[in-house]
Amino acid sequence: MNWRAVGLKFCKVAGLPILEPFVRLVAGEDPKEQLKEIAKYILVPALAIAVFLGFWGLASKHIVANSVSLPGPVKTFSEGGKLISAHFDQKRLDAEARREKKIEAVQLMQKSAAAEKKAQTVSGQQKEMLLANAAVLKKRAVAAANYRPSSAPSFIDQIFNSLKTVAFGFIIATLIAVPLGVLCGMSPWFNAAITPLIQVFKPVSPLAWLPLAMLVILSLSSSGEPWLPIAFLTSAITVCLCSLWPTLVNTTLGVASVDQDYMNVAKVLRLSWSQQLYKIILPASLPLMFAGMRISLGVGWMVLIAADMLAQNPGLGKFVWDEYQNNSQVAIARIAFSVIVIVIGLIGLFLDRIMICLRNLVSFGNPQTA
Amino acid sequence: MMNVAVSDEARPKTGVRAPAPPALISMKQVCKGYGSGESRVEVLENINLNLRQGEFLAVVGFSGSGKSTLTKMLAGLETPDSGTLEMEGQPIIGPSQERGIVFQNYSLLPWLTVRGNISLSVDRVFQHWSKADRRAHVEKFIEMVGLTHAVHRRPHELSGGMRQRVSLARTLAMKPKVLLLDEPLSALDALTRSVLQEEILKIWEEERQTCLLITNDVDEAILLADRIVPLNAGPNASLGPAFAVQLDRPRNKTALNDSPQFKGLRNAVTNYLVAVRQKSRDEQQMASEQPPIQLPDLKPRSMRLPSKAILNAPI
Numbered sequence: 001m002n003w004r005a006v007g008l009k010f011c012k013v014a015g016l017p018i019l020e021p022f023v024r025l026v027a028g029e030d031p032k033e034q035l036k037e038i039a040k041y042i043l044v045p046a047l048a049i050a051v052f053l054g055f056w057g058l059a060s061k062h063i064v065a066n067s068v069s070l071p072g073p074v075k076t077f078s079e080g081g082k083l084i085s086a087h088f089d090q091k092r093l094d095a096e097a098r099r100e101k102k103i104e105a106v107q108l109m110q111k112s113a114a115a116e117k118k119a120q121t122v123s124g125q126q127k128e129m130l131l132a133n134a135a136v137l138k139k140r141a142v143a144a145a146n147y148r149p150s151s152a153p154s155f156i157d158q159i160f161n162s163l164k165t166v167a168f169g170f171i172i173a174t175l176i177a178v179p180l181g182v183l184c185g186m187s188p189w190f191n192a193a194i195t196p197l198i199q200v201f202k203p204v205s206p207l208a209w210l211p212l213a214m215l216v217i218l219s220l221s222s223s224g225e226p227w228l229p230i231a232f233l234t235s236a237i238t239v240c241l242c243s244l245w246p247t248l249v250n251t252t253l254g255v256a257s258v259d260q261d262y263m264n265v266a267k268v269l270r271l272s273w274s275q276q277l278y279k280i281i282l283p284a285s286l287p288l289m290f291a292g293m294r295i296s297l298g299v300g301w302m303v304l305i306a307a308d309m310l311a312q313n314p315g316l317g318k319f320v321w322d323e324y325q326n327n328s329q330v331a332i333a334r335i336a337f338s339v340i341v342i343v344i345g346l347i348g349l350f351l352d353r354i355m356i357c358l359r360n361l362v363s364f365g366n367p368q369t370a
Numbered sequence: 371m372m373n374v375a376v377s378d379e380a381r382p383k384t385g386v387r388a389p390a391p392p393a394l395i396s397m398k399q400v401c402k403g404y405g406s407g408e409s410r411v412e413v414l415e416n417i418n419l420n421l422r423q424g425e426f427l428a429v430v431g432f433s434g435s436g437k438s439t440l441t442k443m444l445a446g447l448e449t450p451d452s453g454t455l456e457m458e459g460q461p462i463i464g465p466s467q468e469r470g471i472v473f474q475n476y477s478l479l480p481w482l483t484v485r486g487n488i489s490l491s492v493d494r495v496f497q498h499w500s501k502a503d504r505r506a507h508v509e510k511f512i513e514m515v516g517l518t519h520a521v522h523r524r525p526h527e528l529s530g531g532m533r534q535r536v537s538l539a540r541t542l543a544m545k546p547k548v549l550l551l552d553e554p555l556s557a558l559d560a561l562t563r564s565v566l567q568e569e570i571l572k573i574w575e576e577e578r579q580t581c582l583l584i585t586n587d588v589d590e591a592i593l594l595a596d597r598i599v600p601l602n603a604g605p606n607a608s609l610g611p612a613f614a615v616q617l618d619r620p621r622n623k624t625a626l627n628d629s630p631q632f633k634g635l636r637n638a639v640t641n642y643l644v645a646v647r648q649k650s651r652d653e654q655q656m657a658s659e660q661p662p663i664q665l666p667d668l669k670p671r672s673m674r675l676p677s678k679a680i681l682n683a684p685i
Binding site: 362 | 526
């Protein structure tokens with residue numbers, strides 16, 4: 001396979017048909033045709049985005065409430081830039097403080113060692129005093145070495161915290177939904193038993209789950225200190241409860257609708273139950289399973305913002321909420337930045353792409369681009 | 371059971387037959403239907419068939435006459451409603467590795483490569499062999515169907531003909547006692563089909579395995595088989611009288627095209643099938659007492675073509 005075929009295959013599997021005309025152009029195919037493709041998939045969308053930005057700018061000039069106006073695109077982006085640079089400033093300051101503390105710790109350690117050495121030479125009350133002094137100095141050195149800056153999480157920290165929360169919730173949901181879905185798909189009786197429960201719980205709003213999730217977490221953690229922050233767990237469990245259903249339903253469908261021909265092959269070969277499961281049923285239902293997981297991740301990401309707001313988990317939702325509380329021009333601009341550009345746009349898109357890519361990797365000969 | 375009178379001209383002049391070898395698979399008075407109550411449809415009725423050791427038998431019938439049901443029963447994927455179905459004196463109660471089946475739609479697992487698909491069955495059937503032996507066995511059959519250059523490809527990267535070769539190799543590699551070919555070539559284009567027919571013929575003449583071919587192509591049946599059994603049109607399909615194919619082997623497709631014996635046999639089988647279907651249709655017509663439907667004399671309101679938007683609408 002030459003690099004052109006590899007490139008085209010990559011575009012197909014990664015779900016990035018946008019790159020295809022470029023690969024073909026570089027490979028020396030008819031440039032006219034490729035330019036047309038580029039115009040269609042890149043110039044036209046870019047134009048649409050430009051028009052949208054234009055409308056946004058226009059709207060920001062006219063929408064004013066309580067003497068606060070809707071931030072325009074330019075202001076939003078400059079605020080976004082400030083938020084990111086604030087993060088790096090904060091990190092630099094924290095690193096400096098940590099370095100100073102480290103130097104201090106070394107100095108304290110030296111002082112403590114000197115005091116101990118001196119204690120060897122003297123005796124009586126003076127020796128005891130020196131030893132006590134050394135012990136205090138050592139303690140202070142350890143505290144300085146373990147110093148953690150107590151600055152509030154910056155915007156970027158919050159993004160990562162959100163991603164961690166959604167990943168945690170999503171992984172737990174997948175670990176529950178996939179085995180359950182396989183069982184449902186393989187046994188019509190089990191499916192019949194569990195379908196009413198799925199139907200009832202599926203349409204429940206994420207915010208209705210939140211108090212319940214919090215209750216469960218609190219009751220579980222009443223016996224001792226939980227190994228993760230309660231707010232984090234509450235958000236993650238809410239995400240989990242909401243992203244359970246698409247994966248569960250799709251896995252059930254995928255397993256139940258394995259091509260009868262494949263099952264005939266399994267029957268003729270007289271594969272054992274576990275061989276049937278691992279060699280035929282699971283590989284055959286992977287594409288639908290991943291399609292379900294893609295929807296799950298999308299739902300989870302949407303729910304996360306609301307869950308973070310209510311649970312006060314230091315993620316993007318809390319960021320939006322906090323900024324909304326500090327009702328000022330700058331704050332609104334930050335909300336616009338975080339919500340429109342980062343959250344819904346790029347991260348959601350990125351997560352979606354990852355899932356498409358995974359799905360395409362497991363669905364041979366039948367990749368989906370959208 | 372349907373009794374069909376077929377003119378004597380249509381019957382072939384069968385010569386003196388050599389003493390028949392023992393039957394490997396025998397079907398006696400086998401019936402099969404689907405559904406229950408009002409919606410029950412009898413697909414096959416009173417099927418009597420003996421598949422003899424070492425012979426190539428072809429069952430020819432129209433589509434929808436129950437050919438696939440017949441193979442599924444022989445493979446053990448379906449059980450007959452009544453009658454006996456035995457292989458070497460033992461009733462067939464489920465699928466077995468002794469009866470290899472080649473499906474019409476290949477049934478290759480799309481996530482496995484050519485080698486992976488064949489290995490799956492070889493690893494299962496010859497579990498007690500060493501890894502190297504199994505590997506060599508797989509390679510042998512890949513080579514037999516001429517796919518050595520494509521071992522690493524997945525089914526979606528292969529043409530229809532190549533896929534059916536993989537499917538054939540997968541089944542042959544199981545070393546079954548009986549090979550059941552369920553319309554193996556009917557999804558292929560005419561050129562590929564004729565190439566694969568010759569290949570099946572070549573492989574069969576090397577191994578002389580007991581083989582049952584289900585097909586809707588009379589020429590294919592005559593080219594490959596020793597005996598042709600027509601399946602009368604369903605529902606309530608039954609088997610017609612057997613036609614012996616006494617053409618010399620090895621057979622050559624091009625040479626056969628000019629052979630008067632080939633032409634006579636083709637006409638006989640085709641005429642028989644057409645006559646039986648016509649008869650069954652006539653009977654159905656007689657049975658249903660509904661008057662023929664009078665179509666209303668309608669004229670389109672406008673002769674304009676549908677607008678472009680409709681023509682371009684995604685399906």
